[in-house]
Structures are given as structure tokens and as C-alpha cells.
Amino acid sequence: MNEQKNFSGGPGALPLAVLRQTRDAIEALPETGLSVLGMSHRSAWFRAVLDEAEQNLRTLLGIPSHYHVLFMQGGSSLQFSMLPMNFLRGTKQRAEYIVSGYWSAKAPPEARHEGPVSVVWDGYDGGYTRLPHADELPLSRHAAYLHYVSNETVEGLEFAGVPGLPDVPLVCDMSSNLLAGPVDIERYAMIYAHAQKNLGPSGVTVVILRDDFARRARGSLPTMLDYRTHIDTRSLYNTPPVFAIYVLMLVTRWLRDDIGGVAAMADINHAKARTVYGALDAHPGFYRVHAERPYRSSMNIAFRLPDAVTETLFLDAAKRDGFHGLEGHRSIGGLRASLYNAVTPEATAALAQWLTDFAQRYG
Ligand code: PMP
Numbered sequence: 001m002n003e004q005k006n007f008s009g010g011p012g013a014l015p016l017a018v019l020r021q022t023r024d025a026i027e028a029l030p031e032t033g034l035s036v037l038g039m040s041h042r043s044a045w046f047r048a049v050l051d052e053a054e055q056n057l058r059t060l061l062g063i064p065s066h067y068h069v070l071f072m073q074g075g076s077s078l079q080f081s082m083l084p085m086n087f088l089r090g091t092k093q094r095a096e097y098i099v100s101g102y103w104s105a106k107a108p109p110e111a112r113h114e115g116p117v118s119v120v121w122d123g124y125d126g127g128y129t130r131l132p133h134a135d136e137l138p139l140s141r142h143a144a145y146l147h148y149v150s151n152e153t154v155e156g157l158e159f160a161g162v163p164g165l166p167d168v169p170l171v172c173d174m175s176s177n178l179l180a181g182p183v184d185i186e187r188y189a190m191i192y193a194h195a196q197k198n199l200g201p202s203g204v205t206v207v208i209l210r211d212d213f214a215r216r217a218r219g220s221l222p223t224m225l226d227y228r229t230h231i232d233t234r235s236l237y238n239t240p241p242v243f244a245i246y247v248l249m250l251v252t253r254w255l256r257d258d259i260g261g262v263a264a265m266a267d268i269n270h271a272k273a274r275t276v277y278g279a280l281d282a283h284p285g286f287y288r289v290h291a292e293r294p295y296r297s298s299m300n301i302a303f304r305l306p307d308a309v310t311e312t313l314f315l316d317a318a319k320r321d322g323f324h325g326l327e328g329h330r331s332i333g334g335l336r337a338s339l340y341n342a343v344t345p346e347a348t349a350a351l352a353q354w355l356t357d358f359a360q361r362y363g
Helices: 016-027 044-061 075-087 104-111 227-232 242-259 262-281 308-320 345-362
Strands: 067-072 095-099 117-122 145-149 170-173 190-194 205-210 300-304 335-338
Touching: 016 242, 044 067, 044 205, 044 242, 067 227, 075 104, 075 145, 075 170, 075 190, 075 205, 095 104, 104 117, 104 145, 205 227, 242 262, 262 300, 262 345, 308 335, 308 345
Parallel strands: 095 117, 095 145, 145 170, 170 190
Antiparallel strands: 067 205, 190 205, 300 335
């Protein structure tokens, strides 16, 4: 396997060392001699994988013991529904939502099935190019929870700080930046992130849930949609995605041992982002970054060229030269470079050089 230049928005690049171990594990795991794809979820081997995956996440992010770490299915989209089913239904409260991009806009309609919702800020009219300041958020101390998305994957907007009021449970979709850097876990009642950006392959979603918040869930819910089911069975109520959890465990091990943790990862990621933004900003009449400067994401860089013809030319030429996944999300078009954890500084530097060359040729 060669070093890959994969800038896909998701599923995204995985570390080469993990891909190699995974390739071997599909044939035969070193521990059992059997393929990872044929391992029982009730085996001692899988119990150890689950335990290590959880422990590595706890160590990497500093997750205290009064938070549960769950491995669930249904992607982050199911969390849009499960959150209000468990914590809005049957209360007399309103749930608050910040709508700052394509993905955060998907969450309030699901909550409206369960109870009253306030969208406390909506960036739609501004084309989702910036994030709200604290004084723009009319928050209530009586809300059931406040939900936001820490990194808007499509538009490339990333919160630098944490919004919200201290007494209101804060819930965050961190699908596209969990494990990219340190998180102040104790500010949150719940965090969720599907694996297919920084954690592993698609098929598993990590939910980090504070125990006292989890116990607030009320009413009778379908078993699979009740967080308490997954807490009480330690993510083994039914057959979990064994393969995806195994690869996630390898990724967390890589992040711990090869990278040295999330703070070191953040330094690397910030340097990578500076390299690409630098190349784009050097040609302001040619490249146009979607996000306003203070809100720029270090994970996803959405940008445009002067016209659609040049964008098509760009994508064709990039692919020919071995740079993949640079097309923008279907909702806004344009271009996007995603610099998830497994995208190497070398691949990033190669992309920046390629962007410079392309601008010099066609700009
Ligand atoms: N939230 C965010 C921030 C996302 O980027 C995505 C998908 N890329 C989703 C939610 C939806 O995730 P899924 O496809 O796992 O349901």
C-alpha cells in the first residue's frame, strides 16, 4: 500500500499503519487465528477489544468515570432523533438548537417530533459563513438542553469556544472533530460522533453520556432507542459492529502510541490547516474560502474557484495527479479539502504545493 492522498469529507482517510493491521486481521487475527469478520461479539477477544476502545477514548480525552462511553449504530443521524426522544419527550421544557450549517440544520426537525424547539441562532441567511457570538444567543436557563455542532463538515466552520449556560445540559455533535484535539468533557452532558472521520470506518457511533443526564430519560421508549439499554449492557444488547469497533480500537491505539495523544494531534492538525489556508490565501482572486476567517475549521476547508468550469478542470486534474476526495458537499458544490487526523503532513504539503501550481497555471 502506498501513502494515500485522500482528502475525502467522510468516510475519510485512516492511518496507513491501521490499514495494514486491518488487512492482516481480515485474514487472521494474531490473537485468535480467525478472521476479524467472523469473530463472535460474545467472545473474550471482543470483550477485550471493547474494553480497550473505551479505555483508550477515556485516556485520550480525559473522560471521567461518571460518563458512559457507548458504541452505537445508526450514525449521527440516529442521534438527532434519540436525543430528543430520551431528553425532550415528556418534559415541559423546550430544547434549544444552534443552526450553523447543513448538519446542525438536520437536528431540530427531528426534535420537533418530540416536543417544543427553539432555534436560538440560524446562519442560513448569511449562507452559513460564520458562527454566533455568545451575545447573539438568547438562551434560557430552563431549556431541556442546548444542541450544537462543533465543526460544520460541509461549510468548514469550527467553534473555537464552547457556547451555552452552565446549568443547561449541553449536547454536541462532534462527528467531524472528535479526537482532533483536547475537549473539556465536563462542560457537556452528552457528546456524540460517528466514527468515519477521525475514529475509524463507518458503522459505529461513539456516545459519551454523563450518568445523571442519562438517568433523566423518561417514559417508555423502544428498547434499542433508549440510552439506558446500551448503558446497562455496556454496548452489548445486540450484535454491535464488531469490525468497525475493532478498527476504531486500532485508531485510538495509533493516536495514543504513534502520535502521543490529542494535544500533539491538535498541533499537527493546526500546522496542516495553516499550510492549506496559506496556499489558498496566497491567491485571493482565484481561491475563495467559504468560511469567514475567525471561524475557519482545521478539519474541513470549503472553497471555490472563479467559475464552475475551472472547478471541474480542478477536480479532473487533481484526480489525475493522485489527489482524491476534493469535491465539495452536494448541498453547496465547490471544493473541499478535509484534513482529518490520518491525513499526513506530507500529503497536506503536497496538496498545498499542487494548489499553488494550479493557481499559477490557471489563475
Ligand atoms: N453530523 C455531522 C457533523 C456530519 O458531518 C454528518 C455526516 N457527515 C452527520 C452528522 C450525519 O452522520 P451519519 O451519516 O453518520 O448519520
